């Protein structure tokens with residue numbers, strides 16, 4: 001049996017394809033429809049919450065399980081799924097256990113997985129990273145020679161020009177926000193405490209060629225609620241909403257804050273400098289968790305433009321179709337982008353956590369979009385862009401990600417032509433079993 005038992009009372013995040021899978025598998029030489037491009041030599045890997053005991057109080061809290069497919073020589077060499085063997089997993093701790101809150105090694109390690117400086121890191125925003133091998137076995141927890149004194153976000157930004165990894169950590173107790181940089185060798189070379197009015201949930205951030213950008217938005221933590229055993233996180237009408245723009249490697253005295261209309265952003269698409277302006281394209285939620293953690297407003301592509309010369313702020317909606325999991329080509333992170341890839345709603349489908357979806361490629365220069373529809377019962381997750389070569393154009397390559405089909409209760413790794421996303425896939429790797437809905441992943445080229 002690969003699925004935890006389900007009843008009518010099973011919450012949505014433990015039902016259907018949100019339900020965990022219970023075994024770790026290794027399957028070799030997978031069946032493929034189409035032709036895997038020979039330029040693709042590496043590992044596609046995605047992280048997914050997968051509670052080991054089949055229980056839990058929220059989708060976000062499940063133990064991290066990574067699902068990877070190795071591509072080489074035009075073949076899908078293997079599929080592997082592995083738990084990230086963290087202190088939390090091995091001790092069977094609940095995410096709300098005070099031991100998990102206080103111990104930076106007790107990560108769920110369930111949110112993202114990235115490659116940097118020859119290491120593969122499984123990330124979750126409240127704790128330290130865990131390093132994995134290329135075959136997804138856990139090597140151990142990283143604390144950067146004891147220098148890292150805050151959590152490590154699940155959404156660091158790798159500068160494509162310098163190979164530095166810019167990141168931050170937030171805390172429910174002071175310091176509420178710390179900015180960090182790993183150099184190209186993976187050494188922690190900069191840490192600066194940034195003053196904010198209180199503890200917020202800061203899920204992601206942005207860089208430009210010149211800046212680190214922090215989103216201080218009104219989803220706040222309330223320690224007193226936590227002490228009373230209530231859900232300690234939610235929307236706060238009194239907190240306000242500010243974006244902090246800091247020169248790279250800057251300190252608190254260097255930051256400039258700009259007020260924006262209150263909203264929440266889990267995921268930006270990208271940011272870049274345009275003359276005196278900083279342009280941020282983000283997935284904007286009108287609010288988040290206003291009454292309870294079941295209140296989840298959809299997100300829409302939105303542009304903030306901050307003029308560092310005049311101090312002005314402009315806001316502009318870019319689309320009226322909701323989306324999740326925005327990504328750009330990793331080579332333009334912090335630089336001007338033309339294309340963005342998102343998981344969108346299927347036209348005519350009721351939005352919701354169990355809705356069928358499409359993958360959409362935005363062209364923000366033209367103000368247009370094109371979508372790939374996988375069918376009425378298909379649910380794609382995040383897709384990542386992979387260039388054909390290091391110097392290929394921003395649409396010359398492929399977009400890939402896992403797609404679950406409710407009709408067959410199975411998952412594929414689907415590879416789309418980035419220049420023609422609506423066309424039939426270039427290749428479909430048929431996986432030996434379903435991959436539960438999850439969060440973020442990466443293509444790690446050899």
Ligand SMILES: [Fe+2]
Nearest residue numbers: 203267439440
């Ligand atoms: Fe995320």
